[in-house]
Amino acid sequence: TTSPATHKIGYATVYGFPPDWQWTPDQPVTLPAGERSGVLTHPAWLVARSENFNNDPVRRGKWILNHLLGGSVPDVPIGVDARIPEGKSLTLRARLHSATSASECWRCHKKMDPLGLPFEQFTHYGHFRNNEQKQAVVTTGLIDRTGDPSLDKTIVEDPFTLLKHLANSERV
Secondary structure, three states: OOOHHHHHHHHHHHHOOOOOOOOOOOOOOOOOOOOOOOHHHOHHHHHHOEOOOOEOHHHHHHHHHHHHOOOOOOOOOOOOOOOOOOOOOOOHHHHHHHHHOOHHHHHHHHHHHHHHHHHHHEOOOOOEOOEEOOEEOOOOEEEOOOOOOOOOOEEEOOHHHHHHHHHOOOOO
């Protein structure tokens, strides 16, 4: 088990508090402005939809498609290698694109990836970030193929815009 002190340090790190931040029983805690917006930007949701050491925009996008938009995609076909290639100098977005751009892959990924890619704003551990591989994180996405004309073809620039559009939708 971990001590309460360990949890306090972990929370301070995840939420970007300064190193000298002191835990207080006062609630609610004020988080850094512009870094969180509801449950889908909470570290617990982000971590649950990540791999051990990497973000998983596919898993995040599929969750939104299935649970908020009522859509579905089939499971990965047997025999398909669904691993994203390693690449020390490439962003996850670039590596994901190289792995899913084939037409037989993109047929399903076009429904999930554009919903999950805005969450690249956060690491697999739920930390807010602006850079990946010494480049600005690209957080654009697309809401499409939902069956709701007010949502379809909506380009979003970050997870916060995506969540705003979803929250204002009658479908969601």
